[in-house]
Amino acid sequence: MKNLVKAFFFLLVFHAVYCVALVLFPHHPIDLEGVFNRAIQILLLILSVLIYRSEPNPKNKFIFLNFIFLFTVSVSHYFFDFVGVSIFTENKFATHILHQYTLIGFQVFMSLAICYIVIDQIFRELRIYQKYLAAIALSVIVSWMIFQPYFHDPLYLYSTQDIKQFKTLYQAVDPAKETPSAIQLAGSVKLQSWEDGRAVGDLYPDQNIRRIEYLMPYLAGNNYIILLWKPMNMSIVYMNVFFIVFILLFFLYQFKKDPPQGAYIDKIMFLFLLLSSMEILHNWGFSHSVEFSSFADLFAVSQYVTIFVEFFIVWFFVLRLRFITSVQGEFYELELASNPQTISRWRDWVDNLILERFFNFKLFNGRLFQNSQGK
Numbered sequence: 001m002k003n004l005v006k007a008f009f010f011l012l013v014f015h016a017v018y019c020v021a022l023v024l025f026p027h028h029p030i031d032l033e034g035v036f037n038r039a040i041q042i043l044l045l046i047l048s049v050l051i052y053r054s055e056p057n058p059k060n061k062f063i064f065l066n067f068i069f070l071f072t073v074s075v076s077h078y079f080f081d082f083v084g085v086s087i088f089t090e091n092k093f094a095t096h097i098l099h100q101y102t103l104i105g106f107q108v109f110m111s112l113a114i115c116y117i118v119i120d121q122i123f124r125e126l127r128i129y130q131k132y133l134a135a136i137a138l139s140v141i142v143s144w145m146i147f148q149p150y151f152h153d154p155l156y157l158y159s160t161q162d163i164k165q166f167k168t169l170y171q172a173v174d175p176a177k178e179t180p181s182a183i184q185l186a187g188s189v190k191l192q193s194w195e196d197g198r199a200v201g202d203l204y205p206d207q208n209i210r211r212i213e214y215l216m217p218y219l220a221g222n223n224y225i226i227l228l229w230k231p232m233n234m235s236i237v238y239m240n241v242f243f244i245v246f247i248l249l250f251f252l253y254q255f256k257k258d259p260p261q262g263a264y265i266d267k268i269m270f271l272f273l274l275l276s277s278m279e280i281l282h283n284w285g286f287s288h289s290v291e292f293s294s295f296a297d298l299f300a301v302s303q304y305v306t307i308f309v310e311f312f313i314v315w316f317f318v319l320r321l322r323f324i325t326s327v328q329g330e331f332y333e334l335e336l337a338s339n340p341q342t343i344s345r346w347r348d349w350v351d352n353l354i355l356e357r358f359f360n361f362k363l364f365n366g367r368l369f370q371n372s373q374g375k
Helices: 002-024 032-054 060-074 074-079 094-122 128-152 161-172 184-188 203-217 225-257 265-288 293-325 327-338 349-358
Strands: 193-196 197-204
Touching: 002 032, 002 193, 002 293, 032 060, 032 293, 060 094, 060 128, 074 094, 094 128, 094 225, 094 265, 161 193, 161 203, 161 225, 184 203, 203 225, 225 265, 225 293, 265 293, 265 327, 293 327
Parallel strands: none
Antiparallel strands: 193 197
8 A cells, every 4th residue: 555655646746747847838739538648657657666676576577677668658758748839849840750759669668578578488497687688689670670760760751652742742732722633633743653762763654543542632631640650550550460479479388388477467468468459450540541530539549448458557567566565475476586386376366257257167276277375
């Protein structure tokens, strides 16, 4: 209870400072769901710090150190509200760049957190620094493969073929007049093929018409924003596919070997599996939206779904914190660190509920899950 009071106290202090900043400085419009999402991530950051400080098992400290890195990225979202209107006003791309690298940073640190847990589970005999080097190497390689263009050019999204062709089409259309048909535009607009930000040649007539037909819906209102961020949304989809593959590898190993592990770690991994699945669904939907109003509605819904999943992550972080600060939990975690071969797997109330509702309890009791009152 004392730790929970600390967590909510720091959360309130942090947001009190944020509210004062909103009153004192010009800022972008604030959306309620965005504030809730940030608040939960800041709470997860605080809980990660408290768990890290309280962990009796040194090996598990690094699991939550990675979560500290992950949720620290959320702090940048609060600066986002002031970028372009109070700070960095001279750089018209400051908001774009901060948002872009915040998205990338969250994906990179999430890959580190997930890779470390999986490697720690499968290669238990490795030293901590070896696990860390393997996790860092894997997350860096995958992140570089997916986000390489953004590291080379902060304004990469403005140099994609879609945006270059969109600019050409936009300049050929008079907003004061009715927009011509794609066939009419094709007679006066010659789109080019682009590679690495350079034009490499004109499109063939049939390709030209198809591309104009594809780009025309983005001419209306703010629809071009969807086109601009489409590559980033798809990059996030690819990263989360990687996360899901690795998390499924974690559960496959757990099913086959059923090794003893820190309490609630598997539940937290399941929630990250659910979170990654939702991220794939949401970002795929963002990429295939055409109207900005529909995109905005979808984004708001996705925020609430994310908040719902993050609420359960908070819950299991709290359960983890309560467990490791109890006498029984501290003993279990220390035994797990020093004598894992002599200790049975901790079975919590979630395990018991699943066994009772969905499985033959007598069949699995003592096989996949050991009694929580054991060593």
